[in-house]
Amino acid sequence: MEMILNFPCLCILLTMFSAIISSALNRRWARYLNTFVVTLVGILSAAVLMFTLTSGKSYVYQMGHFPAPFGNEIRFGSLEAGMALFFSVIMLLSLNGGREKIRMEIDPGKEKLYYIMINLLLSSLLALVYTNDIFTAYVFVEINTISACGMIVITEHGRTIEAATRYMIMSLLGSGLFLIGICILYDMTGHLLMEYLYTSISNIMAAGTYRIPMMVAIALIVVGLAIKSALFPFHAWLPDAYGYSTVSSAAMLSSLVSKGYIFLLIKLIYRVIGFEVFFGSRIINVLFVFGLAGMIMGSVSAIRENDIRRMISYSSVAQIGYIYMGFGLGTGAGMVASVFHILSHGATKSLLFVAAVGLTDASGGHKEFDELTGAAYRNRLAGAAFLVGALSMVGIPLFSGFISKLLFAQAAVQSQGKALAALVVLAVSTVLNAIYFMKTVIRIYTPTDKKYEVTAFGYKVSYAITLGCFILLNLLLGLFSQPITNWITQGLTILQ
Amino acid sequence: MGGNLVQNYGEVVAMVLFGIGFTNLLLQKNMIKKIIGLNIMDTAVYLFLAEKGYITGHIAPIIKNGDFSPDTYINPVPSGLVLTGIVVSVSVTALMLSLTIRLYRRYHTLDLDEISTRLKKEGR
Numbered sequence: 001m002e003m004i005l006n007f008p009c010l011c012i013l014l015t016m017f018s019a020i021i022s023s024a025l026n027r028r029w030a031r032y033l034n035t036f037v038v039t040l041v042g043i044l045s046a047a048v049l050m051f052t053l054t055s056g057k058s059y060v061y062q063m064g065h066f067p068a069p070f071g072n073e074i075r076f077g078s079l080e081a082g083m084a085l086f087f088s089v090i091m092l093l094s095l096n097g098g099r100e101k102i103r104m105e106i107d108p109g110k111e112k113l114y115y116i117m118i119n120l121l122l123s124s125l126l127a128l129v130y131t132n133d134i135f136t137a138y139v140f141v142e143i144n145t146i147s148a149c150g151m152i153v154i155t156e157h158g159r160t161i162e163a164a165t166r167y168m169i170m171s172l173l174g175s176g177l178f179l180i181g182i183c184i185l186y187d188m189t190g191h192l193l194m195e196y197l198y199t200s201i202s203n204i205m206a207a208g209t210y211r212i213p214m215m216v217a218i219a220l221i222v223v224g225l226a227i228k229s230a231l232f233p234f235h236a237w238l239p240d241a242y243g244y245s246t247v248s249s250a251a252m253l254s255s256l257v258s259k260g261y262i263f264l265l266i267k268l269i270y271r272v273i274g275f276e277v278f279f280g281s282r283i284i285n286v287l288f289v290f291g292l293a294g295m296i297m298g299s300v301s302a303i304r305e306n307d308i309r310r311m312i313s314y315s316s317v318a319q320i321g322y323i324y325m326g327f328g329l330g331t332g333a334g335m336v337a338s339v340f341h342i343l344s345h346g347a348t349k350s351l352l353f354v355a356a357v358g359l360t361d362a363s364g365g366h367k368e369f370d371e372l373t374g375a376a377y378r379n380r381l382a383g384a385a386f387l388v389g390a391l392s393m394v395g396i397p398l399f400s401g402f403i404s405k406l407l408f409a410q411a412a413v414q415s416q417g418k419a420l421a422a423l424v425v426l427a428v429s430t431v432l433n434a435i436y437f438m439k440t441v442i443r444i445y446t447p448t449d450k451k452y453e454v455t456a457f458g459y460k461v462s463y464a465i466t467l468g469c470f471i472l473l474n475l476l477l478g479l480f481s482q483p484i485t486n487w488i489t490q491g492l493t494i495l496q
Numbered sequence: 497m498g499g500n501l502v503q504n505y506g507e508v509v510a511m512v513l514f515g516i517g518f519t520n521l522l523l524q525k526n527m528i529k530k531i532i533g534l535n536i537m538d539t540a541v542y543l544f545l546a547e548k549g550y551i552t553g554h555i556a557p558i559i560k561n562g563d564f565s566p567d568t569y570i571n572p573v574p575s576g577l578v579l580t581g582i583v584v585s586v587s588v589t590a591l592m593l594s595l596t597i598r599l600y601r602r603y604h605t606l607d608l609d610e611i612s613t614r615l616k617k618e619g620r
Contacts, residue, residue, distance in 0.1 A: 142584045187548045
């Protein structure tokens with residue numbers, strides 16, 4: 001049992017060292033090492049998840065030889081372990097689904113570098129999930145940004161370089177705000193570890209002094225992370241970055257990178273700022289309004305889009321809006337719904353990206369809707385997978401999207417004063433989602449006589465297995481939602 | 497209020513610099529000026545941290561003559577944070593500069609908005 005407590009730290013170190021070792025390997029061995037490490041991290045995280053679920057407690061793991069107020073710590077409970085498992089599963093599936101594309105689109109000399117970036121991305125995600133120290137969180141936020149940028153520019157293309165530059169600028173603005181926020185918090189409390197910060201902040205708030213500087217610091221941290229996770233007005237870089245990078249990158253950027261920042265924010269809300277302080281402040285109203293705006297504007301932009309990859313990207317903007325809307329409701333139920341939506345959106349959006357690439361390849365590489373007519377007949381499996389993803393995004397029962405919409409609606413009803421706005425926007429957004437996803441589904445299932453050269457890509461075994469796993473994951477989240485929401489609720493309770 | 501501002505002039509300067517750097521990074525069109533803005537912003541944070549860690553009259557935390565009294569030394573943690581932050585900002589600056597070089601080689605301009613309009617005209 002003692003052994004399992006080492007696993008989270010081991011996972012972080014393993015991914016970091018594999019990134020370093022990959023630089024000395026050739027592309028084939030770098031690929032094998034990456035697959036092995038991601039799988040191993042998944043298995044270890046599953047073991048930690050089982051262990052924390054049975055014990056129902058959270059554990060603190062001391063790094064180095066300095067005890068609590070000074071040293072660095074890792075902390076994990078069932079929620080963190082589950083997130084680590086989820087991230088590694090999605091990463092493995094996205095990489096497998098886009099493997100052919102990686103081989104085709106990336107210069108063979110650079111494929112190795114791509115796997116280095118992936119390893120670094122996983123290590124920074126794990127560190128964001130597990131860390132108990134806010135300055136460590138800042139450092140890994142930057143590592144996450146750099147590796148995400150590397151994943152975008154690896155396909156050398158004018159659009160991706162421009163998108164990566166815009167992404168970096170937005171991210172750096174966000175991390176600048178985050179950094180100054182944590183520096184102000186450190187100055188006011190004198191601590192960097194989360195428990196001590198929590199105690200100091202609740203003391204300061206109870207004493208009633210320095211209320212405004214404290215709120216400024218909290219607002220800077222929240223806004224910084226919101227900018228980094230592409231909340232509505234800060235999403236300009238997103239469609240190009242997701243639309244033109246290689247498909248595995250797009251799937252991972254939408255379902256892992258932005259989710260890592262959001263999970264860090266959840267952790268900060270519960271463990272540093274404190275649930276009551278955060279929900280008593282007016283920051284949540286701002287998040288609520290921008291979340292609602294994102295839900296509508298993201299969907300409207302998606303409807304106007306004529307490129308399937310960019311349409312899916314704009315849909316991500318709307319889904320990030322849902323998650324922040326859940327924060328803005330200011331109830332525990334809203335947070336549970338948001339965490340569930342992180343899982344549901346992660347599983348569905350990567351499925352959609354991977355399925356879309358099968359469809360476009362069956363249409364001679366065209367991404368425009370005119371050319372996609374009947375694509376589902378040319379690649380039946382990708383068509384079926386896209387249908388599942390679309391149904392889930394719209395919120396049809398059986399699929400994961402339905403459960404997250406249901407949870408959001410239930411949370412909205414419980415919240416005071418925000419129920420009407422949240423429910424109306426939820427309904428409108430669902431209709432808009434249905435418009436653009438059903439339009440696409442009808443388009444790909446319309447028979448056509450036009451002939452395209454059939455690439456072998458769509459019928460590869462590993463691609464088929466990946467799509468099968470994604471569909472299964474979606475159904476799993478949709479059908480067994482009760483145990484999952486129980487796990488999230490329990491995880492959020494012991495997060496404090 | 498005014499007295500506090502004069503007394504904590506270091507922090508005030510840091511915040512003003514942070515604002516200058518932030519607006520430069522956000523609003524400048526020229527990539528190099530954006531990167532300069534980024535560096536001003538990060539340096540402002542380090543000035544803020546260093547200002548907070550320094551205690552007037554105390555010396556650098558290197559133990560001399562077996563003196564372990566906390567009244568002799570400054571707080572070493574903010575200095576450590578500054579060092580970590582410098583490493584991060586150097587790597588981010590290097591990445592931004594390399595992206596700028598790529599863009600310049602392709603489009604022969606440093607103006608990001610012009611590059612975007614050109615990309616939109618090309619249609620892909």
